[in-house]
Amino acid sequence: MLQIQHLTLTQQKDLQDLVKDLDLVVNKGDKLAIIGEEGTGKSSLIKAIIDPNAVTEYLKIQGKVINHFLHIGYLPQHLSTTQLNQSVTDFLYQDIDYSLFDFSAFYKMANRFHIDIERFESNHQTLASLSGGEKLKIQFLKMLAEDPYLLVLDEPSSDLDLENLNWLETFIAQSDKTIIYISHDEAFLEKTATAILHLELLKKRTAPRANYFRGNYKDYKEQRKLTFERQLKRANKEREEHQDRMERSHRIHQNIEHQLRNTTNDAAGRLLAKKLKAVLSHEKRYAKEAENFTEIPQDMDAINLFFSEITPLPAKKNVLNWEKKRLETGQLIDLAIKGQDKLVITGQNGIGKTRLLKKILRNISQRGDFSVGYMPQNYEELMSPNLSALNFVTEVGETEKARTLLASLRFTSEEIFHPLTALSGGQKAKLFLAKMVLAGNNILILDEPTRHFSPTNQPIIRHILKGFPGAIISVSHDRNYIKEVGQKHYQLTKVNLKYLT
Numbered sequence: 001m002l003q004i005q006h007l008t009l010t011q012q013k014d015l016q017d018l019v020k021d022l023d024l025v026v027n028k029g030d031k032l033a034i035i036g037e038e039g040t041g042k043s044s045l046i047k048a049i050i051d052p053n054a055v056t057e058y059l060k061i062q063g064k065v066i067n068h069f070l071h072i073g074y075l076p077q078h079l080s081t082t083q084l085n086q087s088v089t090d091f092l093y094q095d096i097d098y099s100l101f102d103f104s105a106f107y108k109m110a111n112r113f114h115i116d117i118e119r120f121e122s123n124h125q126t127l128a129s130l131s132g133g134e135k136l137k138i139q140f141l142k143m144l145a146e147d148p149y150l151l152v153l154d155e156p157s158s159d160l161d162l163e164n165l166n167w168l169e170t171f172i173a174q175s176d177k178t179i180i181y182i183s184h185d186e187a188f189l190e191k192t193a194t195a196i197l198h199l200e201l202l203k204k205r206t207a208p209r210a211n212y213f214r215g216n217y218k219d220y221k222e223q224r225k226l227t228f229e230r231q232l233k234r235a236n237k238e239r240e241e242h243q244d245r246m247e248r249s250h251r252i253h254q255n256i257e258h259q260l261r262n263t264t265n266d267a268a269g270r271l272l273a274k275k276l277k278a279v280l281s282h283e284k285r286y287a288k289e290a291e292n293f294t295e296i297p298q299d300m301d302a303i304n305l306f307f308s309e310i311t312p313l314p315a316k317k318n319v320l321n322w323e324k325k326r327l328e329t330g331q332l333i334d335l336a337i338k339g340q341d342k343l344v345i346t347g348q349n350g351i352g353k354t355r356l357l358k359k360i361l362r363n364i365s366q367r368g369d370f371s372v373g374y375m376p377q378n379y380e381e382l383m384s385p386n387l388s389a390l391n392f393v394t395e396v397g398e399t400e401k402a403r404t405l406l407a408s409l410r411f412t413s414e415e416i417f418h419p420l421t422a423l424s425g426g427q428k429a430k431l432f433l434a435k436m437v438l439a440g441n442n443i444l445i446l447d448e449p450t451r452h453f454s455p456t457n458q459p460i461i462r463h464i465l466k467g468f469p470g471a472i473i474s475v476s477h478d479r480n481y482i483k484e485v486g487q488k489h490y491q492l493t494k495v496n497l498k499y500l501t
Helices: 042-050 088-093 103-112 117-123 132-145 162-174 186-192 217-262 266-292 353-367 389-393 399-408 425-439 458-466 479-484
Strands: 002-011 017-026 031-035 059-067 072-075 150-154 178-182 195-201 207-214 318-326 332-338 342-347 372-375 443-447 471-475 488-492 497-499
Touching: 002 042, 017 042, 017 059, 017 195, 017 207, 031 042, 031 186, 042 059, 042 150, 042 178, 072 132, 088 117, 088 132, 103 132, 132 162, 162 186, 186 217, 186 479, 195 217, 207 217, 217 266, 318 353, 332 471, 332 497, 342 353, 342 479, 353 372, 353 443, 353 471, 372 425, 389 399, 389 425, 399 425, 458 479
Parallel strands: 031 178, 031 195, 072 150, 150 178, 342 471, 342 488, 372 443, 443 471
Antiparallel strands: 002 017, 002 059, 195 207, 318 332, 488 497
């Protein structure tokens, strides 16, 4: 069992609380998913759980983490450069704890994970040369051979193709181990989580809130929606009733004052003055009631972004027409794209999907008769670190429009001037979409567009893109995105681009 008691995590740099007074119990066998927008403290929380001393350089920690699990296995979000440059065998066998490492279980799991250990031992292949799925399985193999009681995984599904996503889902769902993990993938959460911890920053990212729900992700979404609607209804009713009381009291107040001004009878005047005093007392009490109103809930899932001002592309407009187009990676591509098509391209890790997307981008951009917006998988390709969020968006539009757009995306007045390097992945993704709106792009080329949005934001992003009045050409492994946005689904293989649906 893991107990968290009154835990508060505060950033040393700006004294911003990320987590405040959190109480939580993780029981044996739980699959606890931690969700939330980037920058809300998810990775900081799991690092504090693993080793509070490792985060004291940038976090102030108050409260207790009581860990009854004897041994923890940790999967970081990214491997270090040193690790990536290691051979697979050095990574697997260096620095292992021989008192814990079970070689018999190791080779059994290697076979179960379809990992050819002999091949890696003979060719000295580095971790950097492996696909995302292979890297993940190698890390799992080493971690599980030491038989940890608790697994802590930081975004394990973010770089996986559909085949490896299914593998990871099955592993987590069927494992008898206790697992705490961070994920943005809705379908993944729905198939694996037995409890949800949702971290948020409200009131312009100054007030932390943590919602714990024991149950699956689908039920959490429904409960979250009902809670929001009930609180909003109660808050609005209180304000409406208060307004009615205040207006009624004000009318009585005015009527008494009118009578006072027009009366000549002292006794009647004294009676009216007494009534006025009572009315003023009521008004004072009503004003004080307002201090205790139910708070109007913030809709943290709202993303006010619209492509309504974009000139639609004709549905039959030819955007791209390739016949037997050979890629540098050897595949022969047949692909025709029309003005209203919504394409999703999937395929194994390392097969060349991003390279194909960039080739399509170059081809369409050279034509000059389209306005093309591009969101790369690696945002830094198009984001100069010295630019602010506002500077980045105003490269294609007016400052006032950009300010309004960023405000609607919940950027604070301070954050719009922050350098791009200081923003989270989710904030950067919002900037790309805002720039596309401001530029009036009628073709969007998107490489993993939903990967950095929180799972509660993703349905809104899918809805926005589904209604886009032009063509979308995208690479994604997000199954809900593929199902809802992708009208045409292609799979890139070693040979060609295969049309699936």
